[in-house]
Amino acid sequence: MSLRQYEYALAVAEEGSVTAAAELLRVAQPSVSQQIRGLERELGVQLFTRTPSGLVPTVVGRAFLREAEVAVNAARRARATARAGADELVGELLVAAQMGLGTRQLPSALSELRHRFPRLEVTVFEEPNPAEMERLGRRGVLDLVLVAATCDEGNAVAHHLGDEEFVVVLGAGHRLLAEDRVELRDLGAEPWVRFDRDSTLDCVMQDVLRDNELAPATVARVSQTGTAIRWAAHGLGITLVPATAVPQDYEHLTRRVSPAVSQPVIAGLRHGAGPAELALLELLRQETWHRSPTPAPAGAPAR
Structure with a gap:
């Protein structure tokens, strides 16, 4: 064989x-x-x-x-x-990220990793379903995962990188853009663009709606943060996403919320992690993980 x-x-x-x-x-x-x-x-x-x-x-x-x-x-x-030498890493690295986490930080860290070690092959999966992330982790096929919950210590060693703050994305010209911070209780009458029911991001939304006693109308369900942001920006409905998942061209349409909504970012490394995983972990630690947008002045033109 x-x-x-x-x-x-x-x-x-x-x-x-x-x-x-x-x-x-x-x-x-x-x-x-x-x-x-x-x-x-x-x-x-x-x-x-x-x-x-x-x-x-x-x-x-x-x-x-x-x-x-x-x-x-x-x-x-x-x-x-x-094949890993002091100045070179050669091989394959498999990384999975929970959808919405590390949208800016992970590409930045991976870019630096590939710059340092150009012969290292990296494959990245973005997975919205926490059950699928858990299944992949149990199979032992992943070298590093980014998740919002503490990793199963039987399969991986958890490292807390920081916290992702969530922001609300509003349509151009929305009345609440005049505010520096939006009260969640003021969003009950708004239509919402939500995520697939089995995704972690929709679980966050469910918790926010329940904790603030909100029961708004859901006008759409999408599978990607980028889609939710674009649809919200065009006025279909509001959405709630990690701040670092928002492209710069849409940041002027985002506002922080009160009470604040955030989730931890955990890097899970397999037991016996090699030099490639450890190098990526160190680069991820150097990234800024708690990032909130700077609100545009009221009445600023949409870009």
Whole structure:
């Protein structure tokens, strides 16, 4: 058995078909089929069964794939550690960020990391669903995560980077733009642009609405902070997002809220983190994490 066979089997399980796995791996479809058949012959078991929805792992296959994933991740990290010199990091770094967190800080830190170590490959996922973040963490496929809740110490070591303050985004010409700070109780009659129900950002909104006894109309649900901000700016409804998620061109349409709304930003590093993860953590610590917009003067023209 080889790590390549493990990787092919994991890709088939992830994609549900040999064709999709081949596209993901950027290899010919017959090569994937051949590797899977060879692996099954060597193991003496059937790893996948065909269903109307595609290939799914058998019971034995699921058990095998759990161990195969551990082996592939361990091999990748071992290569990265072995090839890491004092002045060079080589390998792959997998990072996941909860949607809305580190919108400015993470790209800044990653840019500096790549500038220092140009041979380091970095892949970043932005995930709105906390359950999916937890699943990825349990699988051990991530090197570093940015989340708003304390990480499970069984899977990662938590480092508190700071706190993200939330701001309300208002439409151009909105009456509340004349205020330096908006009272949450004054937003009850406003229509709201909200996020998908299973997202962490919508959980924040739910808490804000409940704690302030608000029951406003929801005019739209979106999956990305950028979409919510643009729609709010065009007057569809107001929205509540982390301050650093707001592009500069829209900052004049944001206001801090009272009572203040914020959430912690936690960096979770896998146990036994390597030099690449530690270098990124140090760069993230140097970023400013509590950032609130400076309100534009009342009557300032929209940009």
